[in-house]
Amino acid sequence: MSFFLALLLSPWTWRLVFENALIGIFVVVVSFLFYKKQKWLDGKILLSLLVILLVVQYKTTDKQPLSALGDSQKFVQQQRLHIYPPTFYQVFGHYIWFYPANWFEESKFSIWVNRIQQNFSEVVDPGLYFFANHPRQRVGFDEFEKFPYVFLPFFVFGILKLERRFCWQKGLFVLLPIFLVSFVGHRNQYGPIGLFPFIVVVCATGMNAFVKRFAGRQSLKVLLLVFLSLVFLQVMSYEYS
Amino acid sequence: MNTRRFRWVIIEILALCLIVVFGTFFYLHDLARVPPGVYVDETVTGYNAYSLNLTRKDEYGKSFPVALRFFGSYSPPVYTYITIPLVRVFGLNAMAVRLASSVCGIFGIIVFFLLLKSLRITRSRITLLTTTFLFAITPWNVFFARTGYEIYLGFFLFFVGVLFCWLSLSRKTYLLLGFIFLSLSTYGAHLERYLSVFFAFSFLFLFRKNLFDRSNKIVLFASAVAFGIIQIPNFTLLDTTVFFSKSALFYSQQVISQAEKIRFLPEIIAIPLSFLREFFSQYVAYFSPRSLFFLPDPDPQRSIPDLATFYPWMVGPWFLGLLKLWTLRKTNAGRFIFLLLFLIPFPVALTKDPFSTQRALPLLLPISLVTTLGLDMVLQKIRLRFAFPLVVFLLVYSIVLLWRGYFVLLPHERARVWGYGFQQLAEVIKENPDKKFLIDQSRTKPVYIELAFFLAYPPAEFQQEVDQTIKEDYYNKPSFSSYYKFGNIETRNIRWDEDIYKRQILVGDEFAISEQQAKEHFLTKVLEVNDLNGNPIFRGYETNPEMKCKISPSSLCTL
Numbered sequence: 001m002s003f004f005l006a007l008l009l010s011p012w013t014w015r016l017v018f019e020n021a022l023i024g025i026f027v028v029v030v031s032f033l034f035y036k037k038q039k040w041l042d043g044k045i046l047l048s049l050l051v052i053l054l055v056v057q058y059k060t061t062d063k064q065p066l067s068a069l070g071d072s073q074k075f076v077q078q079q080r081l082h083i084y085p086p087t088f089y090q091v092f093g094h095y096i097w098f099y100p101a102n103w104f105e106e107s108k109f110s111i112w113v114n115r116i117q118q119n120f121s122e123v124v125d126p127g128l129y130f131f132a133n134h135p136r137q138r139v140g141f142d143e144f145e146k147f148p149y150v151f152l153p154f155f156v157f158g159i160l161k162l163e164r165r166f167c168w169q170k171g172l173f174v175l176l177p178i179f180l181v182s183f184v185g186h187r188n189q190y191g192p193i194g195l196f197p198f199i200v201v202v203c204a205t206g207m208n209a210f211v212k213r214f215a216g217r218q219s220l221k222v223l224l225l226v227f228l229s230l231v232f233l234q235v236m237s238y239e240y241s
Numbered sequence: 242m243n244t245r246r247f248r249w250v251i252i253e254i255l256a257l258c259l260i261v262v263f264g265t266f267f268y269l270h271d272l273a274r275v276p277p278g279v280y281v282d283e284t285v286t287g288y289n290a291y292s293l294n295l296t297r298k299d300e301y302g303k304s305f306p307v308a309l310r311f312f313g314s315y316s317p318p319v320y321t322y323i324t325i326p327l328v329r330v331f332g333l334n335a336m337a338v339r340l341a342s343s344v345c346g347i348f349g350i351i352v353f354f355l356l357l358k359s360l361r362i363t364r365s366r367i368t369l370l371t372t373t374f375l376f377a378i379t380p381w382n383v384f385f386a387r388t389g390y391e392i393y394l395g396f397f398l399f400f401v402g403v404l405f406c407w408l409s410l411s412r413k414t415y416l417l418l419g420f421i422f423l424s425l426s427t428y429g430a431h432l433e434r435y436l437s438v439f440f441a442f443s444f445l446f447l448f449r450k451n452l453f454d455r456s457n458k459i460v461l462f463a464s465a466v467a468f469g470i471i472q473i474p475n476f477t478l479l480d481t482t483v484f485f486s487k488s489a490l491f492y493s494q495q496v497i498s499q500a501e502k503i504r505f506l507p508e509i510i511a512i513p514l515s516f517l518r519e520f521f522s523q524y525v526a527y528f529s530p531r532s533l534f535f536l537p538d539p540d541p542q543r544s545i546p547d548l549a550t551f552y553p554w555m556v557g558p559w560f561l562g563l564l565k566l567w568t569l570r571k572t573n574a575g576r577f578i579f580l581l582l583f584l585i586p587f588p589v590a591l592t593k594d595p596f597s598t599q600r601a602l603p604l605l606l607p608i609s610l611v612t613t614l615g616l617d618m619v620l621q622k623i624r625l626r627f628a629f630p631l632v633v634f635l636l637v638y639s640i641v642l643l644w645r646g647y648f649v650l651l652p653h654e655r656a657r658v659w660g661y662g663f664q665q666l667a668e669v670i671k672e673n674p675d676k677k678f679l680i681d682q683s684r685t686k687p688v689y690i691e692l693a694f695f696l697a698y699p700p701a702e703f704q705q706e707v708d709q710t711i712k713e714d715y716y717n718k719p720s721f722s723s724y725y726k727f728g729n730i731e732t733r734n735i736r737w738d739e740d741i742y743k744r745q746i747l748v749g750d751e752f753a754i755s756e757q758q759a760k761e762h763f764l765t766k767v768l769e770v771n772d773l774n775g776n777p778i779f780r781g782y783e784t785n786p787e788m789k790c791k792i793s794p795s796s797l798c799t800l
Contacts, residue, residue, distance in 0.1 A: 079774065083653045104645055117553050121535035124556075131522040135595030136532065136539070149521050160567055234503050234514045241502040 002207040003035045005225075006154075006200050009232045011239050012146035016190055023056060023190065031197035034173060035204060043169055050173060050197075054180050057194040062187035066112045080105045120182040123192055126152060129199060132238070138186075145239045146191060148231045151203045158206030173198040249366070256370045257354055264350045264377035267643070268343040268386045273336040276387065277652045277773065278661030280542060281686040283389035284694035285311045287338040290324035292700035300693075302704035302712045307474040308483045310711070312687055313721035315483040319398075319428045320391035333697050338389030345397035346386025350377045352397075353606075356404045357613060359411075360574045365620035371632050372613040378636075378643055381550035381598060381605050384543075395430020396602045398422050399437055403606065406444050407577055413457045420464040424471035431487060432600050434475075435588045440580075441468065447580055448573070481716035492519055492593035524590035527601055530556045533608065538598040542658040545643075546650040550598055551608070552639045558615030565614040581607035653773050660691055662770040662778035666748065667695030669768050669781070673746075674729060678781075681749030682723045683734045689725035696728070703727055737762075741784050742797040748781040763788040 007013050007028065017024030030049045037046070069077060084101035104110055127133050130152045132143040147155075162170060177194025186192070214220045279287070289299045289309060298304050305322075308315040323341045331337035354373045363369050376382060385393045405419030423441050426433040445452060452461065478484065500508065500515035526532050534556040537544035551559075566582075569575030582604075589601045620628045656662075670678055670692065680688045693703060706727040711718050724733045735747055735754075741762040747754060754764065759782055768781035790798035 079653075080650065083774075084649055100645070100649075114547075117535055121531040121553075121556075125529050125531035126525055127522065127529050127531070131518070131525065134522045135526060135593075136529075136536065149518050152521070152525065160564075230506065230510060230514060233505050234511070234518065237503040237505065238499070 002211065003032070003200070003204040005228065006147075006151065006204040006207060007031065009228055010147045010151075010200070011144070011232075011235055012191065012196065014236075015144060015239075016193065016196075019190065023060075023193070026056070027053065027193055027196050031200045034169075034197045035201045037169075046169055047172065050176065050194075053197070054176060054194050057177065057180060057188065057192070058184055060188050060190060060193075061184045063184050064115075064187065066115045066183070067108045069111065077105050115185075116182050119185050120178065122186055123178050123181040123195070126155075128192075129195075130155075141186065142189065144191070145235045147199065147203065148228065148235045150228060150231045151207075154203045154206035154210060155199065156206065157209055158202035158204070161205050161209050162202060170198070173201075253370065257351070257373065260354075260370065260374045260377055261347060261350055263374070265347050267378060267383050268346040271648070272339050272343060272387060273334060275648055275652050276659045277656040278659040278663065279335045279338065279389070279691070279694065280658075280660050281690055282311070283335070283338045284660065284663075285687075285690045286321050286324055286390050287328060287333055288690055288694045288700075290321050290328045290338075291333045291694075291697065292703070293321070294325045294329050296700050296704065298700070298704060300690075300700065300703060301707055301715065302709075303715045306715060307478055308716065310715060310718065313486065313719040314431075315486040315716070315719065316391055317395065317428045317430055317434065319425070320394045320430075323394070324389075333694060335389065339387055340389075342386050342388055342390075342393040345393050346382065349382070349386070349397055349400060352400055352404055353377075353609070356400075356407060356606075357610070359404075359408060360577070360610070362569065362574050362578075362610070362614055363617045365617050365628065367625070367628060367632060368613060368617040368620050371620070371636070372609065372616060374636060375555075375612075375616075375639065376609050378639055379551055379605065379609065380545050380548045380643060380646065381602070383643060383647060384545055385599070385602055391430045392599055392602055395426055395433040396605070398426035398429045399433050399440075399603055400606060402426055402437065403440070403581065406440075409460075410448060410451050410573055413452070413460045416452065416460050416464045417467060420468040421471065424468040427472065427475060432588060432603065434484070436585065436603060439584060439587070443580055443584055447576055451573070478716055482719045483716050486719050487592070490592040490594070492523075492591075495519055495593060520590055523592075523595070524586050526596045527586040527589065527604060529596075530559060532596045533559065536596075539595055540597075540599075541655055543597070543599050545646040546654050548642060548646040550605070551612070552642060554635060554638070555612050558612040558619065559608070560615065561618045562611035562613065562615030565618055566611055569614075578607055578610050582611065656772045656774075657778055660686075661772055663688075663691035664695045665770045666768075666779055667692050669770075670730065671696060676729060676783075677743075677745040678730050679735065679740060679745050679747050680730065680732045681735045681747065681753040682732050684750055684752065687721075687723050688732045689723070689727070689730070692730055692732075693727070698728060738795075739797055741789050742786045742795055744784055744786055746781045746783050748779055751777045751780060754780060754782055763792075 013024070013028065016027055030053055033046060033049065081101045084104075087098040087100055089096045089098075122128060122138070125133070127136065129146045130149045132145045133141075134143075137143050174195065177192060177198070180194060181192050211221060211224075285300075289311070292298060292300050293305065299306055299309060301310060303310070306318060309318050309321055320341060324338060327337040327340050331340070350373060353376045354369070357363065357369055357372065363372075385396070399422075402419050402422030402425075405415045405422060407419075409416035409419055420441060423437040426437045496512060496515045496519055499519065500511040503511040503514065506514070533549060534551050534553050535549050537546065537549055566575060566578060570579060585604045585607065586601060589597065589604075592600060594600070620632070623631070666680075680692070682688055692698070707725070708722075725731070735749065737758070740747060741764070746767060747764065748768070758764070759766065763785040764782035765785065766780060767783045768779070769777055770779040772778050786798070
């Protein structure tokens, strides 16, 4: 029940299904199998499905070279090259020069590190999944609602429940997509779909644990369901307004 | 105490002294030059301290106010009062205005060390010193410890109050000191006016089993009385607009406009839902790794180029620390950190700025504690001989990032937003006492205070030249007008239909007066002030009313 609630009340599911039914259904199936791991389902099969999902993610992403700079970034780089003070040390009468401007601003390594950091920071930001990056929307991105914001407490609760019985599949389901997005970037109309199964499963786990805690109180469950439905309507209104 | 332990205590004390020396260097090095210029909030603090020193009255002629009417914001006054002797000793300059924050920063290192040590949450021997050093050089800490207005002082007083409250769990009498500092912090900065009260109540509630017993009655009573007595000046302002001066920061308009988008639901449901999402999104932004470790504050005046509030590598310890904190949730230390972590963003999340590092400064404390937990998890798992080089590498890497961002990039890239150029403009004005200057105010923060500061304009004269009705109802005049006229200066937007018919110098930024306008109105360029990159900040043009009247006569020509 929790799993289907987490799945059906997510605008991201509907967006995926409506924009590309094949991808949408595949993502839903992978999420379901990941959630309801049966005996017949070997870990390797699950991992293969994750790899296929990551290939889809990779293929649908508008990839930017890690060392490429936009016009404004190039302008800033040129400005910065001139502002570092000359840095040298005198050792036994010899001058040893350092070139911090080139190291920090021009070297490919530092540009890569910055780009990877930026991609990583965006993919691990809860705001991306639960608030369409509000209040710090990115310039030039189509920010869309992925999960209703009320799922965030369930997600946090789910993470804490997950940590106790952490297994390698779960680790891979979160680390591999983050690793991939950190390198290929975010320009993907479907969002970071590689992380979809993990987030849905964690939210469902959290919701399950929450419902179990209030097992005897039916009225509370009904109230929660009504509230979740209202928030779903709210989030869908933002998405399609 | 055995010899080994005694030796370790000596090492700790020496290392702490070394960290304080490093911190002193970071907080005082080139303090007058970096940040470049003097920001309006600093100049208003400095000029009011100068005015209070010379006349015992603020810029509006009000004698020692309980809240200072800075641009209608009614700022808590302690920072300005502390700055009075500094201005007297060092003169009216950037150094004098920023020094009190820096000194608080230096003492803050010791307070952090004491808090961390008393919390007993670290296991590795080197974590305590490493994270104290890291706290001292954290971008968030360094940046605000070098700004000359009330933010850091408010945080520092709150921080000391928090330390004593924590210590009171083991020695009850400290509660009195804790409450005194918490109460004092409400005169430190805007946020602490609310935060300290919330914290005091929440602390008492959360640790009621430890604090509320018969043997502790007197201390509890004395603490409450001390807190209340210190609040008396604030109580006298309850019927004024002082406590609502920041109400414009609430996102009521966003809530309404978002609620209008929810067409399926009635307003009575849509508005609370809309508020809930807005509040929740703002609240979560203060825990977002993207905001904390990677993205600088969106306001360029409140951030270091390419640096967020913490160093990017600290994201790992942050995640690990959160997991560790969860395991400590039933301990007093865990509950105390949880209280700080979840309480501080509450009032901040009610304001519309996305991730305001200035308002959320007290969050520096719990986040530093959580990253300490994470770093400790890592360091206790590796041997000292490997941990030590790792720590040295991370600290050196962090210092290099700080040096690059704060001491190299910031002076060049943020000069304009920090008010660079006003000093040079003031010098030109001083050199031309017989000429009239009209400073365009359309795109800049209040100009008058920058010029009054750099000209060290006599406060007694200034008090006579401002709106005299303000001091009559000082605490109920929050609306601010940027129009000022004092000495040979007038600050307002340029009125092109009349200002060109008067002999004066029109001054504005590079967009205020175009080449075309200069040609059309016979204006002669007489001054240009550039930033450190050579880009113009101000341009000044002298009018030629005779020529203008000759070519296009106006009724103003006869005057």
